[in-house]
Amino acid sequence: MRKKLLPISIVGLIxxxxxxxxxxxxxxxxRTMIVALAIDKNPEEEDxxxxxxxxxxxxxxxxxxxxxxGGGGGDGVTEIFSGRGxxxxxxxxxxxxxxxxxxxxGHTQTLLVGEEVARSLPAEFYDYLxxxxxxxxxxxxxxxxxxxxxxxxxxxxxxxxxxxxxxxxIDTNVKRGRLPDISLGDIYVRRGNVPYQVPAxxxxxxxxxxxxxxxxxxxxxxxxxxxxxxxxxSILLNVVDEKxxxxxxxxxxxxxxxxxxxxxxxxxxxxxxxxxxxxxMRLHIKGRLIERGCKxxxxxxxxxxxxxxxxxxxxxxxxxxxxxxxxxxFHSDVFDLRQRIYAYQHDLYEKYDWNExxxxxxxxxxxxxxxxxxxxxxx
Amino acid sequence: MGQNTRESQKYxxxxxxxxxxLFSTIFGAGVLDLPRNITDDVGNDTIWVLxxxxxxxxxxxxxxxxxxxxxxxxxxxxxxxxxxxxxxxVWIGRILSVLLLIPIAGAWxxxxxxxxxxFGETVHIMILxxxxxLAIMVPFVLLVCLAGCSQISVLAKFSxxxxxxxxxxxxxxxxxxxxxxxxxxVLPLMGVSWEQLISGVLxxxxxxxxYTVVLVFSGFYQQPKKALKVHSLAFGFTFLLYWGLCVNTLxxxxxxxxxxxxWPVLEAAKILQIPVLIERMESxxxxxxxxxxxxxxxxxxxxxxxxxxxxxKWTERWRKGVAILFSFVILGIALYPDRIQxxxxxxxxxxxxxxxxxxxxxxxxxxxALIRKQKGEIKYAKKTSSH
Numbered sequence: 146m147r148k149k150l151l152p153i154s155i156v157g158l159i160x161x162x163x164x165x166x167x168x169x170x171x172x173x174x175x176r177t178m179i180v181a182l183a184i185d186k187n188p189e190e191e192d193x194x195x196x197x198x199x200x201x202x203x204x205x206x207x208x209x210x211x212x213x214x215g216g217g218g219g220d221g222v223t224e225i226f227s228g229r230g231x232x233x234x235x236x237x238x239x240x241x242x243x244x245x246x247x248x249x250x251g252h253t254q255t256l257l258v259g260e261e262v263a264r265s266l267p268a269e270f271y272d273y274l275x276x277x278x279x280x281x282x283x284x285x286x287x288x289x290x291x292x293x294x295x296x297x298x299x300x301x302x303x304x305x306x307x308x309x310x311x312x313x314x315i316d317t318n319v320k321r322g323r324l325p326d327i328s329l330g331d332i333y334v335r336r337g338n339v340p341y342q343v344p345a346x347x348x349x350x351x352x353x354x355x356x357x358x359x360x361x362x363x364x365x366x367x368x369x370x371x372x373x374x375x376x377x378x379s380i381l382l383n384v385v386d387e388k389x390x391x392x393x394x395x396x397x398x399x400x401x402x403x404x405x406x407x408x409x410x411x412x413x414x415x416x417x418x419x420x421x422x423x424x425x426m427r428l429h430i431k432g433r434l435i436e437r438g439c440k441x442x443x444x445x446x447x448x449x450x451x452x453x454x455x456x457x458x459x460x461x462x463x464x465x466x467x468x469x470x471x472x473x474x475f476h477s478d479v480f481d482l483r484q485r486i487y488a489y490q491h492d493l494y495e496k497y498d499w500n501e502x503x504x505x506x507x508x509x510x511x512x513x514x515x516x517x518x519x520x521x522x523x524x
Numbered sequence: 525m526g527q528n529t530r531e532s533q534k535y536x537x538x539x540x541x542x543x544x545x546l547f548s549t550i551f552g553a554g555v556l557d558l559p560r561n562i563t564d565d566v567g568n569d570t571i572w573v574l575x576x577x578x579x580x581x582x583x584x585x586x587x588x589x590x591x592x593x594x595x596x597x598x599x600x601x602x603x604x605x606x607x608x609x610x611x612x613x614v615w616i617g618r619i620l621s622v623l624l625l626i627p628i629a630g631a632w633x634x635x636x637x638x639x640x641x642x643f644g645e646t647v648h649i650m651i652l653x654x655x656x657x658l659a660i661m662v663p664f665v666l667l668v669c670l671a672g673c674s675q676i677s678v679l680a681k682f683s684x685x686x687x688x689x690x691x692x693x694x695x696x697x698x699x700x701x702x703x704x705x706x707x708x709x710v711l712p713l714m715g716v717s718w719e720q721l722i723s724g725v726l727x728x729x730x731x732x733x734x735y736t737v738v739l740v741f742s743g744f745y746q747q748p749k750k751a752l753k754v755h756s757l758a759f760g761f762t763f764l765l766y767w768g769l770c771v772n773t774l775x776x777x778x779x780x781x782x783x784x785x786x787w788p789v790l791e792a793a794k795i796l797q798i799p800v801l802i803e804r805m806e807s808x809x810x811x812x813x814x815x816x817x818x819x820x821x822x823x824x825x826x827x828x829x830x831x832x833x834x835x836x837k838w839t840e841r842w843r844k845g846v847a848i849l850f851s852f853v854i855l856g857i858a859l860y861p862d863r864i865q866x867x868x869x870x871x872x873x874x875x876x877x878x879x880x881x882x883x884x885x886x887x888x889x890x891x892x893a894l895i896r897k898q899k900g901e902i903k904y905a906k907k908t909s910s911h
């Protein structure tokens with residue numbers, strides 16, 4: 146046994162030395178914890194960006210431990226840093242010069258992109274983000290109306306760290322089917338797919354003490370070309386993601402004054418692409434009635450059918466508007482049809498130059514609405 | 525006494541253990557970038573090209589199995605002399621067998637080194653970016669060396685223990701892709717050109733290295749007759765997991781993205797989240813991956829040490845010396861490439877040479893054995909039941 150003691154202790158010692166991680170040792174509170182990134186156009190130079198970071202101060206978070214814990218939230222829990230540069234790493238270095246500890250990207254929750262930058266992204270914009278092993282792929286990329294810097298400076302009351310508030314807000318809406326489930330990783334994937342197209346992204350506006358979901362930012366290829374409001378983004382969600390979208394209202398049938406409102410719960414989608422080529426889509430929405438603003442006896446099936454018809458008309462009208470907008474205003478394949486054709490009907494894909502063709506072919510969208518229930522009221 | 529120990533080990537590996545040994549040897553670090561390499565060659569057609577490659581490798585494995593079944597419970601060093609040597613001039617067999625054993629031994633050593641380096645690079649790039657590569661690799665090589673010092677039966681038991689652990693990350697990745705995968709990313713399956721097909725099949729076949737270790741391990745099988753079935757099962761299982769991982773990463777990322785990423789399989793794990801509990805899984809996956817990489821490197825190394833000792837007729841006492849000596853060689857080879865591109869080139873060469881060795885040497889040996897009508901017989905059958 147004594148013979149073996151020496152080799153065992155040597156091996157043990159080497160293991161202890163090697164496995165402590167003393168190289169690059171980094172105390173968890175000795176790093177600058179970034180929770181959000183915001184990217185704007187550099188106001189000083191022609192091309193170049195301004196990067197703004199929201200940094201959390203863990204010691205000040207209530208319930209997060211630390212000496213000064215226990216104070217109220219809001220002010221002082223986060224700090225904002227800004228840096229400018231022609232590209233991302235330069236701006237990051239600029240910020241690193243202002244901070245006491247190394248920057249840590251591992252807790253980044255959102256990537257806010259100002260509308261102006263989103264409309265003219267620098268080449269290989271995502272490269273720095275992709276290479277960095279700390280940044281996760283599951284973070285929300287968000288397009289901000291106006292400047293992203295304004296959004297990152299919003300101070301929320303309900304949540305100490307405003308970014309967490311924003312993240313939860315997006316989470317909630319994604320779960321309820323009102324925003325698409327598009328993370329940074331999904332952008333990477335879609336950019337790589339054969340028809341080069343960034344999907345519609347979350348589009349928000351900054352208010353005094355909160356954020357507001359504005360709808361969706363629409364892209365053509367890599368750059369943003371416009372945005373959709375609540376109603377039109379519902380249609381896009383129905384078609385692309387098979388998600389129910391926002392609540393919808395329409396005039397009461399038979400000229401009665403007032404409006405009825407529907408809460409869509411489920412969507413079923415069928416897409417058919419014929420060789421003409423033409424696209425036919427059928428969408429079946431099931432939902433519940435949430436408000437009736439006119440005198441209608443909804444206990445009668447015939448009346449409910451009339452209401453359903455009114456919703457169908459409303460949906461189809463919106464759909465037509467969206468198709469027209471996509472084809473004439475955005476010139477963009479918002480419905481992600483090219484990839485569908487590429488994957489399922491490859492012969493058809495080979496026949497045409499679909500980048501142009503997609504904006505010329507007829508796209509017909511038919512709706513079908515079932516009002517399954519209507520809350521606690523029987524009429 | 526040393527010689528006796530090796531003799532008494534002759535029937536120490538059960539069928540299940542041989543299954544685990546073969547699985548854990550093949551399923552190593554190579555799987556991390558497998559989807560990238562194949563998709564680079566054949567795009568979406570990975571799905572079926574991989575199957576062809578799998579069949580090819582299975583045929584090679586069966587060839588090896590037929591050879592080792594002809595000489596049950598004999599390790600390669602023993603039956604090589606039988607096949608190649610003559611009774612009058614024993615030294616001819618000795619020299620010829622050493623000539624054939626050197627490339628096999630070299631391939632195993634290189635394979636072990638390559639896994640070590642890949643393991644080091646993964647940890648270095650993904651988690652411990654500040655830690656020097658040497659500090660990550662030295663404990664790993666130390667462990668491999670420890671494994672090399674021990675007997676095959678110990679290794680078999682150890683592999684058996686780690687086997688379920690190595691299944692966890694795979695399960696997690698496949699689970700993650702079931703959620704995020706899209707059929708749109710996998711289609712269409714277009715015809716690939718013949719050149720692409722061949723290069724794709726070869727690239728995928730490279731990924732299945734290490735199965736040649738059965739040349740040594742088979743000498744310790746309890747039931748050599750079952751080897752054909754066990755090997756097929758083990759390879760089939762490994763192949764199924766490889767295929768599942770490839771198709772799933774393809775379904776999540778699409779062909780373009782897969783070819784752009786360093787380790788697509790790890791990225792697939794990265795997008796997995798357990799709500800509320802854990803937001804980032806990659807560290808856990810990588811931790812569990814250590815066991816996979818380790819068993820793979822250790823099995824190759826143990827096979828190497830066993831072959832060296834066996835062919836030189838060295839006693840057990842020498843085993844430790846050989847294991848410690850050559851672990852420096854592993855570290856040396858692993859540290860040799862400077863750039864990541866050099867590692868890739870090294871991987872490619874290793875894969876090609878290992879495939880060549882796996883086809884040529886067993887084929888040659890089997891043919892000579894058939895022509896010369898050389899055969900072995902089971903010597904330890906009776907003792908099996910008592911073990």
